[in-house]
Amino acid sequence: MAVIEIDNLTRRYGTRRGIDEVSLTIGEGALYGFLGPNGAGKTTTIRVLLGFMKATSGSARVFGLDCWKQSHLVKAGVGAIPGDLRLWNWLSGNSALKLFGQIRGIDIRANGKKLAEELELDLSVKVRAMSRGMRQKLGLILALAHEPRVLILDEPTTALDPLMQERVRGMLRRMVSAGHTVFFSSHTLGEVENLCDRVAIVRSGRIVADSTLVELQRTAGHEVAIEWADDAAGREASGAAVPAGLTLDHQSARKWEGRFTGDVRELLAFAARKPVVDFRVARPDLESLFRRYYTDEGVGGES
Amino acid sequence: MIVNLGLVRRSLRELIPVSLGFGVFTGTVVGLLSYALPQVQARFMRRGFIPPQVRQLRNALFGVDTSDAGIAEVAFSMVWIHPVLIILLFAHAILVCTRIPAGEIERGTVDVLLAMPVSRWKLFRSETAAWLITAALVLGLAFLGCYVGTRFVTPDQLPDFGRLAMNLANLALVYGAVGCAALAIAAGVDRRMRAVMGVLVVTIGTLMVNFLEPLWEPAKHAAPLSLLHYYKPFAVMKTGEWQVKDLAILAGVCATLWVTAGVIFSRRDITTT
Numbered sequence: 001m002a003v004i005e006i007d008n009l010t011r012r013y014g015t016r017r018g019i020d021e022v023s024l025t026i027g028e029g030a031l032y033g034f035l036g037p038n039g040a041g042k043t044t045t046i047r048v049l050l051g052f053m054k055a056t057s058g059s060a061r062v063f064g065l066d067c068w069k070q071s072h073l074v075k076a077g078v079g080a081i082p083g084d085l086r087l088w089n090w091l092s093g094n095s096a097l098k099l100f101g102q103i104r105g106i107d108i109r110a111n112g113k114k115l116a117e118e119l120e121l122d123l124s125v126k127v128r129a130m131s132r133g134m135r136q137k138l139g140l141i142l143a144l145a146h147e148p149r150v151l152i153l154d155e156p157t158t159a160l161d162p163l164m165q166e167r168v169r170g171m172l173r174r175m176v177s178a179g180h181t182v183f184f185s186s187h188t189l190g191e192v193e194n195l196c197d198r199v200a201i202v203r204s205g206r207i208v209a210d211s212t213l214v215e216l217q218r219t220a221g222h223e224v225a226i227e228w229a230d231d232a233a234g235r236e237a238s239g240a241a242v243p244a245g246l247t248l249d250h251q252s253a254r255k256w257e258g259r260f261t262g263d264v265r266e267l268l269a270f271a272a273r274k275p276v277v278d279f280r281v282a283r284p285d286l287e288s289l290f291r292r293y294y295t296d297e298g299v300g301g302e303s
Numbered sequence: 304m305i306v307n308l309g310l311v312r313r314s315l316r317e318l319i320p321v322s323l324g325f326g327v328f329t330g331t332v333v334g335l336l337s338y339a340l341p342q343v344q345a346r347f348m349r350r351g352f353i354p355p356q357v358r359q360l361r362n363a364l365f366g367v368d369t370s371d372a373g374i375a376e377v378a379f380s381m382v383w384i385h386p387v388l389i390i391l392l393f394a395h396a397i398l399v400c401t402r403i404p405a406g407e408i409e410r411g412t413v414d415v416l417l418a419m420p421v422s423r424w425k426l427f428r429s430e431t432a433a434w435l436i437t438a439a440l441v442l443g444l445a446f447l448g449c450y451v452g453t454r455f456v457t458p459d460q461l462p463d464f465g466r467l468a469m470n471l472a473n474l475a476l477v478y479g480a481v482g483c484a485a486l487a488i489a490a491g492v493d494r495r496m497r498a499v500m501g502v503l504v505v506t507i508g509t510l511m512v513n514f515l516e517p518l519w520e521p522a523k524h525a526a527p528l529s530l531l532h533y534y535k536p537f538a539v540m541k542t543g544e545w546q547v548k549d550l551a552i553l554a555g556v557c558a559t560l561w562v563t564a565g566v567i568f569s570r571r572d573i574t575t576t
Binding site: 047050051052053054071072073075076078080082084085086087088090099100101102103104105 | 307308309310312313316317410411412414415417418419420421422423425572573574575
């Protein structure tokens with residue numbers, strides 16, 4: 001069952017682009033990564049989902065409810081942490097749990113205290129005396145304490161140390177295994193790679209990929225490097241019919257480097273017909289794959 | 304429930320200390336005026352002569368000739384239209400009513416507030432409820448200050464407290480109109496200072512028009528636009544009658560501005576960047 005449905009969602013800020021015809025569907029119990037560089041449109045998408053902003057066109061629904069018109073009903077089942085979390089300075093962890101519980105109409109103190117123990121946060125400290133990491137932990141506790149069906153997290157582990165980041169990932173995995181859905185926005189590949197089953201990559205306001213990591217790697221093709229025996233062999237290879245799907249990024253007389261989408265045996269047969277001294281073909285590592293998504297027009301024909 | 308009690312408590316946690324400060328200060332000012340002005344007025348009456356400049360200024364303040372009025376009527380009318388009191392009350396209304404959403408956007412906390420499962424209208428009503436509670440505190444302390452001030456005047460200088468209460472209701476509506484104007488302006492902007500400046504233009508314009516009305520012919524035409532045009536403490540103190548038309552107009556202004564503020568707040572995009 002789809003919990004979050006975004007259909008052709010466009011949001012502009014005057015003439016400036018926010019997001020452009022974004023569509024995605026997230027099922028119940030998914031841990032969905034929303035990955036993109038700064039300014040790609042991640043936060044805009046989240047703001048529309050939380051009803052802070054109206055869509056210019058298209059629709060966004062959570063639990064089948066319209067995110068703008070029925071925003072308060074949507075948020076009853078959502079826990080959210082904004083990208084740049086600011087809390088009222090006079091709150092302490094304890095008073096925040098009490099206040100947020102009063103606003104939500106449920107007592108979240110017991111649950112909040114358990115989460116605080118896990119994240120090693122002293123709830124008696126006032127927000128004004130907290131470090132950025134401590135505030136981030138409190139934000140996470142407040143987002144998780146009412147056990148929401150859906151968590152919408154905008155770069156939630158920023159300012160946390162690696163140990164705490166791992167602990168947060170553990171908490172999120174636990175929630176997902178209990179049937180909760182997590183929408184996890186980040187600009188850090190490693191974080192999403194460690195955590196998410198599925199990932200959408202957003203760039204310049206558009207979704208450029210939406211798949212599992214394995215599938216993304218598969219569709220991205222292979223990275224290829226060929227070194228010919230001499231310049232004549234290189235020239236001869238250039239003159240011959242190169243296999244379809246081979247795109248060369250760097251080409252000199254003796255060395256070719258690029259990408260290949262297609263049957264590797266075809267490429268192997270092509271190279272075997274010429275004097276070759278070195279031949280490498282491999283799946284791209286995720287880091288380089290995502291660099292390509294962030295900078296290129298797409299990978300494997302996607303755009 | 305038309306308000307969210309958690310949100311009301313949150314707002315009160317921030318507003319009560321500052322409102323208490325305003326209330327105590329306003330009460331002290333009103334107390335001192337309530338003690339001093341009847342004595343000044345009594346001195347004028349004993350002399351049987353009021354300097355023409357004072358008479359003109361007083362008539363400008365009240366909008367009517369007060370020559371035949373008693374000590375308490377004039378003195379306590381002056382107390383309740385004194386510029387210091389008016390400025391303090393307007394400042395409180397502006398301070399409190401520019402918080403949502405302009406103030407919250409400016410300090411970056413609006414995201415947390417809007418992520419709550421509460422409709423924007425409910426959030427707006429909750430903020431209004433908190434404002435009204437603090438308004439009651441400030442106006443109540445002002446009235447208390449007046450009461451305490453009158454403990455030290457002679458019996459012939461004592462006001463009719465029933466009439467004072469009627470006048471306070473009229474003043475509360477003027478204060479409410481300024482607050483609602485602040486809500487309406489703050490609902491549409493992202494910076495609190497812009498909202499404050501907008502309301503200041505409205506309120507200073509109101510004060511200027513009201514002051515110039517009896518002194519300068521062109522200002523007479525603009526007088527109905529001034530909120531203070533609908534606040535006549537002398538008429539209330541003298542007759543003891545409700546100024547129904549004035550109250551109705553002020554209530555109408557409050558309602559219109561409040562609904563406008565709510566509609567803007569509920570329909571606009573809100574973002575911290």
